[in-house]
Amino acid sequence: xxxxxxxxxxxxxxxxxxxxxxxxxxxxxxxxxxxxxxxxxxxxxxxxxxxxxxxxxxxxxxxxxxxxxxxxxxxxxxxxxxxxxxxxxxxxxxxxxxxxxxxxxxxxxxxxxxxxxxxxxxxxxxxxxxxxxxxxxxxxxxxxxxxxxxxxxxxxxxxxxxxxxxxxxxxxxxxxxxxxxxxxxxxxxxxxxxxxxxxxxxxxxxxxxxxxxxxxxxxxxxxxxxxxxxxxxxxxxxxxxxxxxxxxxxxxxxxxxxxxxxxxxxxxxxxxxxxxxxxxxxxxxxxxxxxxxxxxxxxxxxxxxxxxxxxxxxxxxxxxxxxxxxxxxxxxxxxxxxxxxxxxxxxxxxxxxxxxxxxxxxxxxxxxxxxxxxxxxxxxxxxxxxxxxxxxxxxxxxxxxxxxxxxxxxxxxxxxxxxxxxxxxxxxxxxxxxxx
Amino acid sequence: xxxxxxxxxxxxxxxxxxxxxxxxxxxxxxxxxxxxxxxxxxxxxxxxxxxxxxxxxxxxxxxxxxxxxxxxxxxxxxxxxxxxxxxxxxxxxxxxxxxxxxxxxxxxxxxxxxxxxxxxxxxxxxxxxxxxxxxxxxxxxxxxxxxxxxxxxxxxxxx
Numbered sequence: 369x370x371x372x373x374x375x376x377x378x379x380x381x382x383x384x385x386x387x388x389x390x391x392x393x394x395x396x397x398x399x400x401x402x403x404x405x406x407x408x409x410x411x412x413x414x415x416x417x418x419x420x421x422x423x424x425x426x427x428x429x430x431x432x433x434x435x436x437x438x439x440x441x442x443x444x445x446x447x448x449x450x451x452x453x454x455x456x457x458x459x460x461x462x463x464x465x466x467x468x469x470x471x472x473x474x475x476x477x478x479x480x481x482x483x484x485x486x487x488x489x490x491x492x493x494x495x496x497x498x499x500x501x502x503x504x505x506x507x508x509x510x511x512x513x514x515x516x517x518x519x520x521x522x523x524x525x526x527x528x529x530x531x532x533x534x535x536x537x538x539x540x541x542x543x544x545x546x547x548x549x550x551x552x553x554x555x556x557x558x559x560x561x562x563x564x565x566x567x568x569x570x571x572x573x574x575x576x577x578x579x580x581x582x583x584x585x586x587x588x589x590x591x592x593x594x595x596x597x598x599x600x601x602x603x604x605x606x607x608x609x610x611x612x613x614x615x616x617x618x619x620x621x622x623x624x625x626x627x628x629x630x631x632x633x634x635x636x637x638x639x640x641x642x643x644x645x646x647x648x649x650x651x652x653x654x655x656x657x658x659x660x661x662x663x664x665x666x667x668x669x670x671x672x673x674x675x676x677x678x679x680x681x682x683x684x685x686x687x688x689x690x691x692x693x694x695x696x697x698x699x700x701x702x703x704x705x706x707x708x709x710x711x712x713x714x715x716x717x718x719x720x721x722x723x724x725x726x727x728x729x730x731x732x733x734x735x736x737x738x739x740x741x742x743x744x745x746x747x748x749x750x751x752x753x754x755x756x757x758x759x760x761x762x763x764x765x766x767x768x769x770x771x772x773x774x775x776x777x778x779x780x781x782x783x784x785x786x787x788x789x790x791x792x793x794x795x796x797x798x799x800x801x802x803x804x
Numbered sequence: 805x806x807x808x809x810x811x812x813x814x815x816x817x818x819x820x821x822x823x824x825x826x827x828x829x830x831x832x833x834x835x836x837x838x839x840x841x842x843x844x845x846x847x848x849x850x851x852x853x854x855x856x857x858x859x860x861x862x863x864x865x866x867x868x869x870x871x872x873x874x875x876x877x878x879x880x881x882x883x884x885x886x887x888x889x890x891x892x893x894x895x896x897x898x899x900x901x902x903x904x905x906x907x908x909x910x911x912x913x914x915x916x917x918x919x920x921x922x923x924x925x926x927x928x929x930x931x932x933x934x935x936x937x938x939x940x941x942x943x944x945x946x947x948x949x950x951x952x953x954x955x956x957x958x959x960x961x962x963x
């Protein structure tokens with residue numbers, strides 16, 4: 369074997385989290401991925417420029433469509449999820465709206481979990497109105513509900529690996545089978561699990577979306593999203609003319625026929641990202657890559673801290689319920705054992721007796737948990753969903769998403785767990801009228 | 805389902821990519837929107853001499869097209885196939901007869917019989933893989949579009 373050849377080996381997850389997508393920069397030898405802070409790229413000659421714009425050659429044209437720093441993040445994320453490639457976006461919501469925009473046309477129908485993140489529910493309803501797409505929400509825990517909602521016009525099924533904030537664990541394999549029987553892809557938001565805890569593609573999901581703002585970035589510094597494609601879905605099955613047929617937006621190119629399993633990603637980048645423009649910045653991509661390098665280490669700590677706190681909460685008399693899917697006697701224990709053997713993440717809810725007022729008092733009492741609307745930071749976070757993230761939802765929708773008036777959502781960080789418990793005790797004291 | 809892994813060995817793929825100079829593309833279309841044209845254009849751009857083999861074409865990518873592999877008047881290193889699988893055994897026999905060193909079957913061109921004929925004639929065989937993608941993975945710039953190359957290395961490459 370020539371010394372110039374690449375050695376291909378099944379590297380482990382920790383190695384790939386540090387190396388995938390980031391070979392030394394050839395010109396300078398820079399070991400860290402450089403931040404290519406440039407809007408555009410000089411072409412070698414007119415023939416090369418034409419080849420890039422025709423997608424006949426892999427090359428950089430304009431940073432709205434591709435950027436070397438962003439591409440390194442995309443490759444690393446695709447590698448860790450077991451996909452063939454990824455496209456990064458300015459936010460998680462930009463990623464998922466672009467993923468859907470690429471495959472849906474007016475008259476289509478989509479089926480989505482009723483227990484999704486509130487911002488996603490709002491987006492799907494908005495997209496459905498604007499795209500004239502029908503939308504059905506189903507109980508994500510019931511495969512029969514998923515199957516019953518599918519009709520001839522259905523083009524995608526959409527769920528979260530771990531529901532936000534209800535903690536539902538998706539039976540990915542069962543729902544993927546329902547999607548594939550219907551000839552449509554299963555799209556899974558894997559933000560809460562990250563590829564370290566679960567890789568939905570290995571269980572049959574076709575497309576994975578992320579808010580990389582959360583655990584992947586891991587430090588609460590930047591907003592970003594990504595779409596990862598398994599490359600397994602057959603877009604030429606007759607249901608997706610928008611992906612398979614010649615594209616008037618690209619001089620008649622038939623993306624799936626020409627690029628095969630890479631067709632959807634090419635269309636997502638060369639048309640949707642190009643035209644809608646929700647591109648990730650190179651600096652953010654750099655920060656997300658740094659996050660990915662320590663993802664496995666941080667997730668181990670997030671998960672163990674979250675189990676400690678959840679266990680402590682579940683022992684308390686003034687807590688009506690703790691909805692951490694990793695608790696051994698919880699309703700999701702079997703699915704957690706199957707899909708999340710390394711842990712069920714670090715975001716979960718618990719319910720206080722006493723409703724909305726109790727929830728707000730609890731939040732007034734804590735001083736180490738940050739009261740804000742994010743999850744997946746190295747710092748522990750707390751929020752009262754009924755008055756913040758899920759405020760746009762009606763009571764029925766709140767109930768369907770598993771949120772009550774006294775529900776508190778925690779995102780457990782990597783601090784010392786005893787300090788987190790100390791702080792939560794202050795919340796309880798305030799709630800009971802003993803706090804400061 | 806045939807086990808194709810024997811025909812997708814990364815070392816063999818890299819050896820074929822590095823050693824080939826002249827590539828005959830069977831089924832190369834002059835339609836610039838066809839996958840075969842993308843691959844032929846890319847191969848020519850990266851320094852390979854591309855010889856079209858297609859009875860329905862006169863000239864593709866500025867090169868004269870030959871009706872069959874046997875009609876090609878010069879030595880060929882690699883035969884890259886964009887044809888239905890049932891055409892592969894015949895193409896493999898011609899590839900052996902012309903002294904080619906490798907047979908490459910594109911995505912979906914799956915022919916265990918053709919592969920056996922070629923292997924028996926001493927050719928390296930790659931099956932159900934795309935020449936353009938594999939070149940871009942190991943030598944080219946597939947990574948610029950966020951695709952997973954699977955390549956992990958801390959060595960510095962030539963710019």
